[in-house]
Structure formats: structure tokens, C-alpha cells
Amino acid sequence: MTIEQLEHLLIGQGFFKIPSNLPEFTFFFREENTYVNVLHVIDYRQGLYISQDQYEHLKKTIRDFFQEKGAKEIHILSLLISTDTEKAKLLCKDDAFCWLINPQENRLLIHENQVADFYGMKDLLEDFLYKLSALPVDEQNLPMNEHTKSAVNMKQDWKQFPWVNSLLVLINVILFIICTFTGNLLYNIGAFSVLNLIQDGEWYRIITSMFLHWDVEHLISNMLVLYYIGNAVEKQVGHLPYVTTYFLSGISGGIFSMGYELLTHNFASSAGASGAVFGIEGALLMLVILHRGKWADMTAGRVAFTIAFSLYCGFTSSFVNNAAHIGGVLMGFLVTGIFWLLMPGIRNNQKRGNLFQ
Numbered sequence: 001m002t003i004e005q006l007e008h009l010l011i012g013q014g015f016f017k018i019p020s021n022l023p024e025f026t027f028f029f030r031e032e033n034t035y036v037n038v039l040h041v042i043d044y045r046q047g048l049y050i051s052q053d054q055y056e057h058l059k060k061t062i063r064d065f066f067q068e069k070g071a072k073e074i075h076i077l078s079l080l081i082s083t084d085t086e087k088a089k090l091l092c093k094d095d096a097f098c099w100l101i102n103p104q105e106n107r108l109l110i111h112e113n114q115v116a117d118f119y120g121m122k123d124l125l126e127d128f129l130y131k132l133s134a135l136p137v138d139e140q141n142l143p144m145n146e147h148t149k150s151a152v153n154m155k156q157d158w159k160q161f162p163w164v165n166s167l168l169v170l171i172n173v174i175l176f177i178i179c180t181f182t183g184n185l186l187y188n189i190g191a192f193s194v195l196n197l198i199q200d201g202e203w204y205r206i207i208t209s210m211f212l213h214w215d216v217e218h219l220i221s222n223m224l225v226l227y228y229i230g231n232a233v234e235k236q237v238g239h240l241p242y243v244t245t246y247f248l249s250g251i252s253g254g255i256f257s258m259g260y261e262l263l264t265h266n267f268a269s270s271a272g273a274s275g276a277v278f279g280i281e282g283a284l285l286m287l288v289i290l291h292r293g294k295w296a297d298m299t300a301g302r303v304a305f306t307i308a309f310s311l312y313c314g315f316t317s318s319f320v321n322n323a324a325h326i327g328g329v330l331m332g333f334l335v336t337g338i339f340w341l342l343m344p345g346i347r348n349n350q351k352r353g354n355l356f357q
Contacts, residue, residue, distance in 0.1 A: 108126050165242065186212060253325065282330065
């Protein structure tokens with residue numbers, strides 16, 4: 001493993017490199033919402049030795065540097081690259097924010113007294129080292145040419161591909177095709193019906209109804225929105241949070257719909273992914289807000305207007321399950337905010353501007 005390879009990885013994740021006069025010491029930073037994350041990389045392979053006091057002084061210098069630039073909160077993680085694990089352990093034995101990379105084995109070593117993760121960096125580094133170890137030995141320490149970049153990034157690219165959303169769209173389309181050949185078979189056993197839910201205990205209909213559509217226009221309108229918005233949301237939050245948001249939004253839409261029908265005694269059979277799709281729109285709104293009101297080419301006002309207009313169209317149209325739309329968008333908005341707070345890796349997917357601009 002080379003410093004250049006590690007640098008390529010970090011810059012690809014939105015970090016900025018601070019030049020140093022000493023090639024053994026490099027640090028990278030990324031500005032977050034209210035703080036700055038710094039990775040302090042020490043190449044401990046070339047006979048370098050620094051004392052504990054020198055090590056602490058280096059970290060203090062880094063902290064002072066960012067404080068002078070106006071940063072209020074600075075989080076620093078040291079990455080020691082060394083084949084001599086005992087020597088490295090002595091240097092950072094009392095520092096919880098210090099990890100070791102063994103370049104011979106391409107392994108990340110984290111001891112019991114050290115933090116188990118640092119804003120999603122553990123998985124990122126382990127994936128990087130795993131892919132690097134799969135390269136031929138004579139290529140593992142070569143400069144980062146196009147072949148090496150491709151191999152190292154392959155697993156990361158696959159992780160970021162929105163395959164969950166693509167699969168959800170495909171399932172909806174396949175089930176609709178089946179429905180065109182089987183008539184009312186799937187609708188009779190899978191459409192949302194409060195009476196079937198309560199009287200017959202067929203609660204599974206809350207899920208199955210999310211994958212059924214009455215006609216091709218209904219299918220296309222939902223799937224187009226899901227495909228374009230869902231891809232962006234899944235890339236940001238990850239596969240598991242995305243599919244969780246999708247299903248919880250659809251279930252929430254079903255519960256809101258059931259509550260509305262019980263209150264109004266206006267019972268009807270319904271189907272469609274609209275509750276889940278509105279949930280993904282709610283997730284998008286939350287993400288744009290968390291990105292300080294602007295994300296990619298989207299603004300919070302524009303996304304909020306789109307959702308409000310869609311809800312308005314539903315209220316002014318016949319045979320539209322508006323309760324499911326409201327339940328879905330509220331759940332998607334709420335769940336995404338919770339994931340953002342509980343999973344630092346989601347926050348780390350964004351690329352911030354330069355601290356010094």
C-alpha cells in the first residue's frame with residue numbers, strides 16, 4: 001500500500017489534503033455540518049521514530065491550525081502505517097483515536113481501548129484494504145494507475161450502485177405483467193382492504209398492496225418517480241436504510257389509510273406503491289434540508305413544492321388514496337432524519353466545500 005493510494009481513496013470521499021514539508025506526515029480534512037474531521041496519517045515504515053510527546057504535539061498543532069481557521073469543533077483520527085505493530089502500539093497506546101494499518105497484510109488494526117469507528121471510516125478503510133489485497137503482490141505498492149484505481153474502487157462502486165431501488169422497480173413491473181395475464185387473481189388476494197385486514201386477519205395485504213397497480217398509467221407514474229428519486233436517495237443513505245425507509249413508508253401509508261377509512265366508513269379496495277414512493281420523496285426532502293437546503297441541483301423549497309403539488313393533485317382527483325400519501329411522506333421524512341443521526345456513514349457520503357474558502 002502506498003500513501004498515494006490512500007490519498008486517492010480519501011480525496012474520492014471528499015477529503016482535502018494539507019501539504020506537509022515532511023513526507024512521513026500527511027493530514028486530510030473534511031468539513032461537516034458543525035465540525036471538521038481530520039485524518040492524521042503517519043508513515044511509520046522508513047525507520048521513523050517519534051516520542052509520545054512529539055506525537056501529542058503534532059495533534060495539538062493540527063488542532064490549533066484548524067481553530068485559527070475558525071473551526072469550532074475538531075475531531076482527529078491518527079492512522080499509523082507500520083509493519084512493526086508493537087512499535088506503533090507504544091506510540092498511540094493511550095490515544096483512543098489512533099488506528100494502525102499493517103501494509104504487509106493490508107489489515108486495519110483497532111485495539112480494545114480505541115474507538116470502534118470514526119464517522120464510517122472503519123468500513124471504508126477495510127473495503128479499501130480488502131480490495132487492495134486482492135491485487136497481484138507486484139501491483140499492491142505501485143503508483144495509482146488506472147488499473148489499480150479501477151480495482152480498488154470496484155467494490156466501493158458496487159456498494160454505491162442503487163441495486164435495491166432497481167430491484168423494487170423490477171418487482172413492481174413484473175407483478176403488473178403477471179396481473180395482465182391472470183386478471184383479478186393477485187388483486188383479490190393482495191390489494192389493500194380494511195375489511196379483509198380486520199375481519200379476516202389478512203394483515204399481509206399492507207405489504208402486498210404496495211406492489212400492485214391497477215393500470216399501466218398508475219404503474220408508470222409511480223415507477224418513474226421511484227426510479228429517479230430513489231436512486232439518489234439510496235446512493236446517499238445506503239441499501240439497508242433505503243429499503244427500510246421504503247417499507248416503513250408503505251406500511252405507514254397503509255395505517256393512515258386504514259385509520260381514514262375507519263373514521264369515515266368509506267371503505268374501498270386500493271393498491272399501489274404511492275405511499276412508499278411518497279416516503280422516498282419525504283426522505284429526499286429531509287436530505288436536502290440536512291444538506292443546508294441545497295443538494296445537487298435540488299433545493300428544499302423545490303422539493304417541498306413538488307410534494308405539496310402532488311398531494312394537492314391527489315385531493316382534487318377521484319379514487320386517489322391521499323391518506324396513504326400523507327402517511328408515507330411523513331414516515332419517510334422522519335425515518336431519514338433518524339438514520340442521519342444514528343449512522344455517521346450516511347453523513348460521510350456527502351462532499352463538503354473547502355474549509356478555507
